[in-house]
Amino acid sequence: MGDDRMDQGLEKAIGKFKDAIKDLPSDGEERTVSITVGGDNHGSIIVGHHITVNPPAEAKEEKPLTIDELREIVEQGKREARQSWIRNRLNIPTGIMFFLLGLAITGLLNGYLLSVPMSTFNMLLIGGVVIFLAAGFWASRIGDVERGIFQQARQQTLQAKQELQRRRFS
Secondary structure, eight states, rough: OOHHHHHHHHHHHHHHHHHHHTSSSSSSOOEEOOOOOOOOSSSSOBBBBTTTSSOOOOOOOOOOOOOOHHHHHHHHHHHHHHHOOOHSSSSSSHHHHHHHHHHHHHHHHEEEEEHSHHHHHHHHHHHHHHHHHHHHHHHHHHHHHHHHHHHHHHHHHHHHHHHHHHHHHH
């Protein structure tokens, strides 16, 4: 049932298309025909090798940025780079790692780790190492993301600074 309705709609669209193109002169020149399709249909429609349907939109010319806009880009890039660096260094996994190191140093200095039985010491050591490694893996994943953000912000800042210098000396 759905296919019959779709076929009827397609036949109707083809009929309208034929009516629209019959008025075109047959001089062999390429023509641009615009077809508007309603609904949530996606994709492009191509009819023949010499008819372009829905040609790509012409690229808009972007006006050059003003000096104030370039300075704002520089400041924003510096701000993003600084925030990324801080997020890379001060985060939950690094806090966990420093906390574990602090516990270990405090336990050694107080003599607690030296006075416990060997089996307890081994369990504390294994548990601490597992938590430390998990936090280190987590911190490295955060670091990868933050390094990408940092590099992108630095690149954006550098490009804006170069454009400002080019305008200053030209």
